[in-house]
Structure formats: C-alpha cells, structure tokens
Amino acid sequence: MNPLKVEQVTKNYGDKVAVNQIDFEVRQGEIFGLLGANGAGKTTTMRMVLGLIYPDDGRILWRGQGYSDELRQLLGYLPEERGLYPKVKVSEQVLYLAELRGVPRQKAENSLREWLERFEVPEYYNKRVEELSKGNQQKIQFIAAVIHDPDILILDEAFSGLDPVNVELLKSTVTDLRKAGKTILFSSHRMDHVEELCENICILHKSNTVLKGSLKSIKRSFPREKVLLDTELQITGLDRIPGVLSVEVRESWTELRIGRPEVAQEVLRVASSQSEVYRFQLVEPTLNEIFIKTVGGQHE
Numbered sequence: 001m002n003p004l005k006v007e008q009v010t011k012n013y014g015d016k017v018a019v020n021q022i023d024f025e026v027r028q029g030e031i032f033g034l035l036g037a038n039g040a041g042k043t044t045t046m047r048m049v050l051g052l053i054y055p056d057d058g059r060i061l062w063r064g065q066g067y068s069d070e071l072r073q074l075l076g077y078l079p080e081e082r083g084l085y086p087k088v089k090v091s092e093q094v095l096y097l098a099e100l101r102g103v104p105r106q107k108a109e110n111s112l113r114e115w116l117e118r119f120e121v122p123e124y125y126n127k128r129v130e131e132l133s134k135g136n137q138q139k140i141q142f143i144a145a146v147i148h149d150p151d152i153l154i155l156d157e158a159f160s161g162l163d164p165v166n167v168e169l170l171k172s173t174v175t176d177l178r179k180a181g182k183t184i185l186f187s188s189h190r191m192d193h194v195e196e197l198c199e200n201i202c203i204l205h206k207s208n209t210v211l212k213g214s215l216k217s218i219k220r221s222f223p224r225e226k227v228l229l230d231t232e233l234q235i236t237g238l239d240r241i242p243g244v245l246s247v248e249v250r251e252s253w254t255e256l257r258i259g260r261p262e263v264a265q266e267v268l269r270v271a272s273s274q275s276e277v278y279r280f281q282l283v284e285p286t287l288n289e290i291f292i293k294t295v296g297g298q299h300e
C-alpha cells in the first residue's frame with residue numbers, strides 16, 4: 001500500500017475551482033513531482049495533503065487511513081512562504097516545533113545539532129533567525145520540517161533562495177531522505193531539479209491534471225524536435241531541407257529544430273554526404289520544454 005494516495009480530489013473556494021478531480025499516488029522511497037504554473041492548484045493540493053484544509057470531493061489516504069491528529073507526527077512540511085520568527089533563536093524555534101510533534105527534548109536537541117552540522121552551520125544554534133542570510137534561514141526552515149523525522153515530506157520550492165553549493169547540499173539531503181524510505185511530494189518551478197530528482201510527476205494546469213506518469217514515459221510521448229550535429233566540415237544547405245525549422249551554428253556543434261522526427265534522417269543524409277559526422281543526436285525534449293508546451297507558455 002502506498003503511503004500517500006490522493007483520490008479524485010476536488011477543492012472549491014466559493015465559485016472558484018482550485019483543484020479539480022486530481023488523482024495520484026506516491027510510493028514509499030519516492031520523490032513525486034507536483035508541477036504547475038502559478039495558480040494551477042499545487043499549494044491547495046499540498047495543504048489538503050497536510051490536512052490543513054479538506055477536499056470538497058474525493059479523499060486522501062495516508063498509509064491507507066483517513067486524516068487523524070496522529071498524522072501530524074507523520075507529516076513534514078517546507079512551505080514556499082517561510083514562517084520562522086526573526087527575533088527568536090534558531091534552537092528555540094526548532095525545539096519548540098519538535099516538542100509540538102512529540103519529540104523528546106534531548107532527542108530533538110541532538111537531532112538539531114546533527115542537522116546543523118550536516119548543513120555546515122553548527123554555530124547557528126544560538127543565533128536569532130534575523131541574523132542569518134536568506135539562504136541559511138532556508139536551511140533552518142528545512143530542519144524545522146524534518147526535525148521530527150516524518151515519513152511523508154511535502155517540499156514546496158525547497159531550493160529557492162539558495163546558492164548553487166547549498167542547492168547541491170539540500171538536493172543530496174533530499175535524495176538521502178528518499179533512500180531512507182521517506183515519501184516525498186516535491187513542488188518546484190525549476191524543471192531541471194524535478195528532472196534530476198523525480199521519477200513520476202503530475203502537471204496541473206488551471207486546476208486540472210494535464211499530464212501524469214513517469215517522466216520517462218512522458219518524455220517518450222513527446223516528439224524529438226532537436227538535432228545535434230557535430231561534423232568535421234561545415235555543412236551547407238541544412239536550412240533548405242523541408243521540415244527544418246531553424247539551424248544554429250555553435251562553437252563545436254550545430255543545433256537544428258525540426259518539425260517532424262523523420263526530418264532527422266534527411267539531416268543525417270545531407271550531413272554525411274558532405275563530411276565525416278562525429279556526432280548525430282536526436283534529442284528528447286527537456287521537461288522544461290514539455291511543461292511550456294503543455295501549459296501554453298505560462299510557466300514563470
């Protein structure tokens with residue numbers, strides 16, 4: 001039984017349908033990507049998964065059960081809008097949150113120190129949040145989400161505001177949590193992060209599911225429209241091949257956009273008739289390209 005099941009869930013705010021009959025499951029030890037343009041319904045879905053608001057229709061099951069107060073121990077949440085108190089010390093806030101979730105004091109203190117070590121900021125234990133940079137506050141917020149060792153983690157834009165080194169640090173932490181068997185619902189506007197971390201995704205658009213499944217199968221279902229070509233000699237006439245939409249010559253390769261996959265073979269034929277071909281690749285679309293195609297360029 002999968003730890004998280006969202007079954008045909010609908011949520012309205014007055015006349016506004018925020019989420020319409022969405023349906024997905026997240027396996028144990030999986031990072032599931034919940035994607036969508038602004039206003040698509042992601043936060044509403046996450047708030048329902050957290051039990052903060054209730055579906056108008058459909059149901060959510062956590063380990064096969066409906067919502068109960070005990071679930072709070074099971075769930076961890078990193079919200080997009082950060083919610084730490086600036087004047088309060090890091091240790092006070094995190095330990096208070098741990099206490100609310102039933103973690104014994106000593107255990108919480110040890111765990112906090114371990115997390116601060118892991119994030120290379122042990123000296124923050126006694127600092128006020130306002131003394132920390134935005135990126136480091138983000139690390140503390142992350143610790144606050146995992147301090148009670150939840151089984152199901154909801155991460156909304158987990159890496160926003162972080163520099164590249166810290167993005168890698170948090171990414172490897174999320175990957176380790178997955179390996180430790182956590183069930184992770186991951187939302188981000190950064191499609192490269194989603195591609196790297198998630199096996200299965202659901203794309204929402206205007207409250208509805210527009211794409212769902214494994215990233216691999218979704219990618220296969222979209223045509224390959226980009227060709228990379230590296231040849232010994234410069235090839236002429238590529239832009240005159242019917243179906244070639246654009247040709248861009250770069251430093252060490254040429255990139256072509258094609259209208260139909262069959263055109264690629266003609267590109268190869270023309271190229272090899274003029275030069276030795278070192279590299280010819282019909283590239284699968286990126287998730288970013290798929291996203292923009294699917295939600296009509298409304299991605300920010």
Ligand SMILES: Nc1ncnc2c1ncn2[C@@H]1O[C@H](COP(=O)(O)OP(=O)(O)OP(=O)(O)O)[C@@H](O)[C@H]1O
Nearest residue numbers: 013016017018036037038039040041042043044045
């Ligand atoms: N409390 C509310 N009252 C009324 N409408 C709401 C409320 N919360 C969300 N909505 C509406 O529901 C829809 C879905 O909003 P939601 O916040 O879930 O989107 P989102 O995908 O998280 O967007 P973003 O990427 O901008 O955070 C939007 O049209 C939004 O305006």
